[in-house]
Amino acid sequence: MHSSITKKLAITLLAWAIALVVFFPIFWMILTGFKTEGEAVATPPSLFFEPTLSGYHEVMARADYVKFAINSVVVSLGSTLLALLIAVPAAYSMAFLPTPRTRGTLLWMLSTKMLPPVGVLMPVYLLFRDMGLLDSLSGLIVIYMLMNLPIVVWMLYTFFKDVPKDILEAGRMDGAGTLQEVLYLLVPLTLPGIASTGLLSVILSWNEAFWSLNLTTSSAAPLTAFIASFSSPEGLFWAKLSAASTMAIAPILILGWMTQKQMVRGLTFGAVK
Amino acid sequence: MRPISLIPAAGVALLTSLAAHAETITVATVNNNDMIIMQGLTDEFEKAHPDIKLDWVVLEENVLRQRLTTDIATNGGQFDVMTIGTYEVPIWARQGWLTALDDLPKDYDEGDLLKPIRDGLSQKGKLYALPFYGESSMMYYRKDLFDKAGIQMTEQPTWKEVRGWADKLNDPDNGVYGICLRGKPGWGENMAFLSTLVNTYGGRWFDEKWHPEIDSPAWKEAVSFYVDMMKKDGPPGATSNGFNENQALFSSGKCGIWVDATSAAGRIFDPSESKVADELGFAPAPIAKTPKGSHWLWSWALAIPESSQSKDAAKTFITWATSKGYVDLVGEKKGWTSVPPGTRKSTYDNPKYQQAAPFADFVLKAIESADPTDPSIKPVPYTGVQYADIPEFQAIGTQVGQMIAAALAGQQTVDQALSAAQRSADRTMRQAGYYKD
Amino acid sequence: MRSFLLQAPAVSLLLLWMLVPLCMTLWFSFQRYNLLNPFISGFAGVDNYTYLLTDPALWTAMGNTLLLVGWVLAITVVGGTLLAVLFQQEFFGRGIARLLVIAPFFVMPTVSALIWKNMMMHPVNGVLAWLFNLFGFQAVDWFSSLPLTSIILIVSWEWLPFALLILLTAIQSLDDDQVEAARMDGAGPIAIFWFITLPHLKRAISVVIMIEMIFLLTIFAEIFVTTSGGPGLASTNLAYLIYIRALLDFDVGGASAGGVIAIVLANIVAIFLIRTVARHLET
Numbered sequence: 001m002h003s004s005i006t007k008k009l010a011i012t013l014l015a016w017a018i019a020l021v022v023f024f025p026i027f028w029m030i031l032t033g034f035k036t037e038g039e040a041v042a043t044p045p046s047l048f049f050e051p052t053l054s055g056y057h058e059v060m061a062r063a064d065y066v067k068f069a070i071n072s073v074v075v076s077l078g079s080t081l082l083a084l085l086i087a088v089p090a091a092y093s094m095a096f097l098p099t100p101r102t103r104g105t106l107l108w109m110l111s112t113k114m115l116p117p118v119g120v121l122m123p124v125y126l127l128f129r130d131m132g133l134l135d136s137l138s139g140l141i142v143i144y145m146l147m148n149l150p151i152v153v154w155m156l157y158t159f160f161k162d163v164p165k166d167i168l169e170a171g172r173m174d175g176a177g178t179l180q181e182v183l184y185l186l187v188p189l190t191l192p193g194i195a196s197t198g199l200l201s202v203i204l205s206w207n208e209a210f211w212s213l214n215l216t217t218s219s220a221a222p223l224t225a226f227i228a229s230f231s232s233p234e235g236l237f238w239a240k241l242s243a244a245s246t247m248a249i250a251p252i253l254i255l256g257w258m259t260q261k262q263m264v265r266g267l268t269f270g271a272v273k
Numbered sequence: 274m275r276p277i278s279l280i281p282a283a284g285v286a287l288l289t290s291l292a293a294h295a296e297t298i299t300v301a302t303v304n305n306n307d308m309i310i311m312q313g314l315t316d317e318f319e320k321a322h323p324d325i326k327l328d329w330v331v332l333e334e335n336v337l338r339q340r341l342t343t344d345i346a347t348n349g350g351q352f353d354v355m356t357i358g359t360y361e362v363p364i365w366a367r368q369g370w371l372t373a374l375d376d377l378p379k380d381y382d383e384g385d386l387l388k389p390i391r392d393g394l395s396q397k398g399k400l401y402a403l404p405f406y407g408e409s410s411m412m413y414y415r416k417d418l419f420d421k422a423g424i425q426m427t428e429q430p431t432w433k434e435v436r437g438w439a440d441k442l443n444d445p446d447n448g449v450y451g452i453c454l455r456g457k458p459g460w461g462e463n464m465a466f467l468s469t470l471v472n473t474y475g476g477r478w479f480d481e482k483w484h485p486e487i488d489s490p491a492w493k494e495a496v497s498f499y500v501d502m503m504k505k506d507g508p509p510g511a512t513s514n515g516f517n518e519n520q521a522l523f524s525s526g527k528c529g530i531w532v533d534a535t536s537a538a539g540r541i542f543d544p545s546e547s548k549v550a551d552e553l554g555f556a557p558a559p560i561a562k563t564p565k566g567s568h569w570l571w572s573w574a575l576a577i578p579e580s581s582q583s584k585d586a587a588k589t590f591i592t593w594a595t596s597k598g599y600v601d602l603v604g605e606k607k608g609w610t611s612v613p614p615g616t617r618k619s620t621y622d623n624p625k626y627q628q629a630a631p632f633a634d635f636v637l638k639a640i641e642s643a644d645p646t647d648p649s650i651k652p653v654p655y656t657g658v659q660y661a662d663i664p665e666f667q668a669i670g671t672q673v674g675q676m677i678a679a680a681l682a683g684q685q686t687v688d689q690a691l692s693a694a695q696r697s698a699d700r701t702m703r704q705a706g707y708y709k710d
Numbered sequence: 711m712r713s714f715l716l717q718a719p720a721v722s723l724l725l726l727w728m729l730v731p732l733c734m735t736l737w738f739s740f741q742r743y744n745l746l747n748p749f750i751s752g753f754a755g756v757d758n759y760t761y762l763l764t765d766p767a768l769w770t771a772m773g774n775t776l777l778l779v780g781w782v783l784a785i786t787v788v789g790g791t792l793l794a795v796l797f798q799q800e801f802f803g804r805g806i807a808r809l810l811v812i813a814p815f816f817v818m819p820t821v822s823a824l825i826w827k828n829m830m831m832h833p834v835n836g837v838l839a840w841l842f843n844l845f846g847f848q849a850v851d852w853f854s855s856l857p858l859t860s861i862i863l864i865v866s867w868e869w870l871p872f873a874l875l876i877l878l879t880a881i882q883s884l885d886d887d888q889v890e891a892a893r894m895d896g897a898g899p900i901a902i903f904w905f906i907t908l909p910h911l912k913r914a915i916s917v918v919i920m921i922e923m924i925f926l927l928t929i930f931a932e933i934f935v936t937t938s939g940g941p942g943l944a945s946t947n948l949a950y951l952i953y954i955r956a957l958l959d960f961d962v963g964g965a966s967a968g969g970v971i972a973i974v975l976a977n978i979v980a981i982f983l984i985r986t987v988a989r990h991l992e993t
Binding site: 008011014018020022028029032041044090109114115121122126127149150151206209210224227238241245252253257260264 | 719721723724727730731732734735738745793796797799800801802803804807808809810811812813814815816817818819820821822824825826828829830835837840844867870871875878879882920921924925927928930931935948949952953956957962965966968969970972973976977979981
């Protein structure tokens with residue numbers, strides 16, 4: 001008994017040490033956001049200081065955080081819903097009506113993600129200009145949907161594949177059409193998986209910083225553009241940058257933490273069982 | 274957090290509905306201090322011009338430049354006012370991308386703009402952008418450290434002297450490095466400084482037939498001098514130090530000497546931002562073999578793209594933001610050391626500015642003596658002290674900057690770096706069709 | 711037929727997304743097209759390709775891309791597996807410790823890079839420099855002397871939590887009876903890890919490798935923010951090289967040729983690697 005307690009203590013120490021080291025940069029950033037600019041660059045680093053909100057006040061005075069944040073929310077949720085809507089039928093047919101080409105299609109979809117976006121910026125910029133999609137939320141939603149679609153289809157496919165075929169068979173016997181089959185049987189059965197896929201897609205859209213910077217100007221600019229207006233300006237900027245960064249990552253970090261259990265449950269359910 | 278953030282949002286919504294008839298112009302600018310002050314004065318402008326509303330896009334320099342270039346070259350029409358530099362203005366004006374600013378209001382007083390700055394923003398005698406602030410380069414030093422080391426500053430320091438001083442001042446154990454210079458690769462970063470060093474050593478970017486001369490003896494001498502001095506007396510991590518990083522180092526008391534933009538003077542002389550404000554000394558940029566091209570000339574200017582739908586409103590705004598009245602407004606509201614420097618004679622004639630900014634004379638002299646049309650002792654086919662006014666220069670400057678940074682980091686010798694840089698510049702120029710042989 | 715109809719929206723959208731820009735990219739790659747210099751124009755033949763393929767920077771960039779992907783994969787998979795085993799044990803405050811350790815995955819790449827550059831790895835004011843000095847070592851000048859290593863560290867820090875999350879999930883489904891039986895037979899913890907845990911994780915590891923590889927091949931923001939590809943070309947990968955062509959040179963023709971080469975490479979990698987990995991996923 002005694003040895004198992006020692007072991008538990010040792011594991012606790014080790015695990016916490018690692019967790020703290022990994023989390024330290026984020027902790028330090030949050031802390032720096034409450035310092036003055038002078039304290040932020042002090043050597044040795046100052047751990048004890050009088051917290052100030054001046055960094056936050058300055059950030060709020062210079063940029064309309066709420067507008068950027070709303071754009072981020074709309075774009076990540078919109079693109080995720082759209083991607084799920086398109087991916088569910090595709091994944092369904094791949095999982096339940098496989099053809100010899102299914103695997104090839106799936107791999108091809110994934111390979112579309114390996115092209116560096118900067119390589120196609122010009123064509124996309126010209127297309128967007130002609131379709132009037134520059135600086136529009138709908139344009140960004142479409143781009144993010146396309147960006148995440150391969151991953152979403154693939155993850156849903158792995159979840160669907162694990163659903164026993166006879167459950168769906170039984171439904172079909174009762175006279176359910178494809179739509180009912182998907183809506184009333186498949187979706188409820190795989191909801192944890194769909195949820196974790198959706199979460200991943202939201203996170204990836206929230207953090208995307210290339211298309212959002214190049215295709216938006218002001219009315220559709222999300223939080224990544226907000227960050228770009230605080231990174232490396234003249235003079236001392238670490239406290240302001242930290243405050244702005246904290247504001248930009250807080251919503252997604254909190255969402256991630258709150259849904260971590262769902263995410264794990266979803267993943268257990270499918271791909272990595 | 275919540276209540277704070279909701280109130281401005283509601284306020285904004287209210288304002289937008291009240292001013293629904295107003296014309297909105299989109300202003301793209303760099304996140305430098307002077308521009309942030311301008312953004313902060315939005316209310317003043319909108320009060321004076323109730324029919325115009327300003328929509329700001331503030332980005333860091335690199336992101337902004339690529340964003341603006343993509344937009345203007347594809348005729349995207351996303352911006353009404355663009356903040357660009359003396360490098361872009363002539364190139365873009367030649368392409369017909371910028372609106373010529375020929376009928377400026379009388380009280381704008383074009384003649385008051387400093388001549389080298391005005392020339393830099395003109396093409397065939399027409400202005401294509403209005404200068405927001407202008408700068409040259411000069412030397413900053415710590416009087417206290419100089420006194421302690423018994424060094425006497427000369428009227429026109431030479432690089433040889435500077436090196437001797439840096440050796441004496443260098444004291445890394447006490448957190449003071451002899452000299453801070455730019456090392457971060459980029460045509461507007463380390464190459465801006467290095468071009469002036471090469472110029473004063475008698476070198477040039479291109480010969481009269483556009484062949485690059487980066488492996489010439491003058492370049493080798495200048496770059497070896499720079500690398501040796503920085504390795505011995507410079508701060509660690511010099512290859513990531515650009516203008517901002519060096520300003521942070523100097524104002525926190527970590528450098529003995531700093532040679533950089535004159536526009537930093539106001540901030541490092543401001544005690545609320547700088548620990549060394551009381552000990553600050555100024556001198557002209559050092560020279561080596563020739564004074565020609567030993568200090569650069571740059572300005573950030575406001576231009577209106579041809580693709581803008583609101584040219585008149587945009588013009589009203591840029592004349593306001595670069596007017597004498599704007600300088601006075603900033604002086605009254607933010608203090609005279611914060612006014613945008615280097616654009617107007619009247620700023621330097623203003624006794625309030627002279628009193629607040631003892632460096633004013635140095636800056637004015639540096640700007641007025643910089644000559645972009647004659648930057649080197651040898652003849653050159655281009656205009657520009659620290660750049661060449663051709664589209665290919667950005668790429669060449671940045672690649673050369675990378676190679677020299679690699680030499681500074683000790684990954685290769687100066688000779689290797691320069692011959693690699695020469696090859697890459699030669700490829701680019703050949704590809705662009707400047708010469709065939 | 712039904713299968714075709716159901717897949718049609720996804721497949722056709724991705725096809726469009728792939729083909730329209732791809733065709734335009736292909737078209738541009740045979741053109742003289744510099745955004746800043748409209749006077750140079752016309753058909754370029756294979757000039758853009760010869761220019762790119764004879765550029766010594768291309769091979770350095772490819773090498774760096776492979777190093778970056780390889781090292782980050784190695785670090786995150788090995789580290790993730792070990793951490794998954796550790797964080798699966800019972801210990802005090804496990805829930806909170808887990809939250810802390812997965813946090814980096816939610817942080818925007820630009821923000822991560824900014825934190826590391828300005829607050830951790832800065833050679834004068836950074837926390838690491840301070841720690842090194844505290845223990846009497848010379849502060850490391852990360853981005854000039856170890857540029858690629860620094861990038862690898864930052865990217866690994868971002869992706870380790872992802873690997874951990876997936877592998878932790880997988881490890882939880884490990885059959886306790888099987889482990890218990892092995893222990894009865896006298897197997898030590900290392901033997902259990904090697905012969906039971908690891909084989910059980912094979913599929914999850916494949917998932918990690920596949921998803922990470924897709925993102926790692928196009929790493930850009932971290933390099934852009936920290937080293938700008940330097941010093942020299944020391945940390946330039948393929949995505950960054952194309953960026954230099956496209957948005958520093960504004961040479962659309964050259965950048966498009968680079969894009970085409972990147973597509974070809976991506977497909978080679980896809981065929982070669984994903985297929986080997988994907989085999990594990992079938993069962």
